[in-house]
Amino acid sequence: MLDDSGDTTAPLLLNRASKLPPIVRASLLLHERLPLWLQEDNHFIETGYRPESNSLQKCLESLLYIHNETVNIYSHLIGSLVFAILPVYFLRTEIPPRYKVATIADLVVCSIYFTGVAVCFFLSATYHTLMSHSHSMCKTGVKLDFQGVILLMWGASVPLIYYGFYCYSTLQNIYWILLSTFAIACSVFTFQPRFSEPFLRPLRAATFGCFAISSMVPVVHGMVTYGYALQGQRIGLKYVLVTLVLNITGATAYAIKFPERWFHRTFDIWGASHQLLHIFVVLAGLTYTAAILQCFDYLHSHPNQCAA
Numbered sequence: 001m002l003d004d005s006g007d008t009t010a011p012l013l014l015n016r017a018s019k020l021p022p023i024v025r026a027s028l029l030l031h032e033r034l035p036l037w038l039q040e041d042n043h044f045i046e047t048g049y050r051p052e053s054n055s056l057q058k059c060l061e062s063l064l065y066i067h068n069e070t071v072n073i074y075s076h077l078i079g080s081l082v083f084a085i086l087p088v089y090f091l092r093t094e095i096p097p098r099y100k101v102a103t104i105a106d107l108v109v110c111s112i113y114f115t116g117v118a119v120c121f122f123l124s125a126t127y128h129t130l131m132s133h134s135h136s137m138c139k140t141g142v143k144l145d146f147q148g149v150i151l152l153m154w155g156a157s158v159p160l161i162y163y164g165f166y167c168y169s170t171l172q173n174i175y176w177i178l179l180s181t182f183a184i185a186c187s188v189f190t191f192q193p194r195f196s197e198p199f200l201r202p203l204r205a206a207t208f209g210c211f212a213i214s215s216m217v218p219v220v221h222g223m224v225t226y227g228y229a230l231q232g233q234r235i236g237l238k239y240v241l242v243t244l245v246l247n248i249t250g251a252t253a254y255a256i257k258f259p260e261r262w263f264h265r266t267f268d269i270w271g272a273s274h275q276l277l278h279i280f281v282v283l284a285g286l287t288y289t290a291a292i293l294q295c296f297d298y299l300h301s302h303p304n305q306c307a308a
Helices: 056-064 070-094 104-130 135-164 169-190 198-226 228-235 237-256 273-301
Strands: none
Touching: 056 104, 070 104, 070 273, 104 135, 104 273, 135 169, 135 198, 135 228, 135 273, 169 198, 198 228, 198 237, 228 237, 228 273, 237 273
């Protein structure tokens, strides 16, 4: 089928993919018509691709129509906005009825978490918006996306360590130094030229998985040392565990490419594995926020706990 210019090399139109909704833009591509560098990501997503544009304007214009990155973009764009607003909401609405004021330390550790999540989601949304620009832009964007993930994981560990070892500043400092060192090492590693290559996906998963496991060491240490009941209250353990389950569920769907691997063209626009990952990560972030609130409540409702 020809485009308006009569170019016989014009992309196959999406109306050949009968399962796609009619409101998607007709100039989207099938997977087979993508440049080779765009074909490397997920061949189970067969339709709904934006063409390589080499244009920032066209990438931004894609925010106004539906394609197979729309959910990825808006799930984290909206998520970024939510986590930028949440601290203001809590400081004005949630804390004043119960406590006179949050301490400077409370504000710092919680702000690190909310900032980390907001920046992570913003970088993710930016990457998915601009990935169709060009190969070089895509490679740069994915590296920044990785940095956002590392920032989120590190930022989430800061309040957990602060509240979990509130009475033990030496342990706080040890764990903060260890996890910060690990975060920096992961950050440097992800900037290596080949780290973003599709065939190294298992290595990326292992890298982030090791970081995630290391961030759980303080949790286990606290429970073994101070007991499940006490430490569970200190760190909002039930919410931390739900957060972990949500993240693992999303990561598993992404790793095995569920559901698009088994339902071709059915979930190209809505409900693909990467979209599920994004949604589960947002839900995990909100659940972890509940954990931090419980940490805050426990600390300020037991002001003499360090004397016990």
